[in-house]
Amino acid sequence: MEVSISARHCILPESIRRRAESRLLRLERIEPRLTSIHLAFDHDRGVTVAEARLYVAGGHTMVARGSGNGFRNALDRATDRLTRQLKRRNERRREHHAPRPAAAVPERRWQRA
Secondary structure (H helix, E strand, O other), X not given: OEEEEEEEOOOOOHHHHHHHHHHHHHHHHHOOOEEEXXXXXXXXXXXXXXXXEEEEXXXXXXXXXXXXXXXXXXXXXXXXXXXXXXXXXXXXXXXXXXXXXXXXXXXXXXXXX
């Protein structure tokens, strides 16, 4: 998986880059078909915004934005939103069939000969 991190209108400390990469690589546990992630930080008028774009094999794209007073707050909010989106997507994919009613399942009785 390819992770790219960029900063607009600000200088991003190396510690935040390492933290961002480790947080984003954890998302691969939830969705193993990730192809790439692009994270962009922007600082404007005292508010830091982190925008993460996640690309999944099969043409799916997810976007999450987080804002806060600092880089860490913005990063944490954006990754939390991505985590929720991925978990919800996996649940929907798993539970798309309606449950079978108990009466429709035939009862099996085993007989010994």
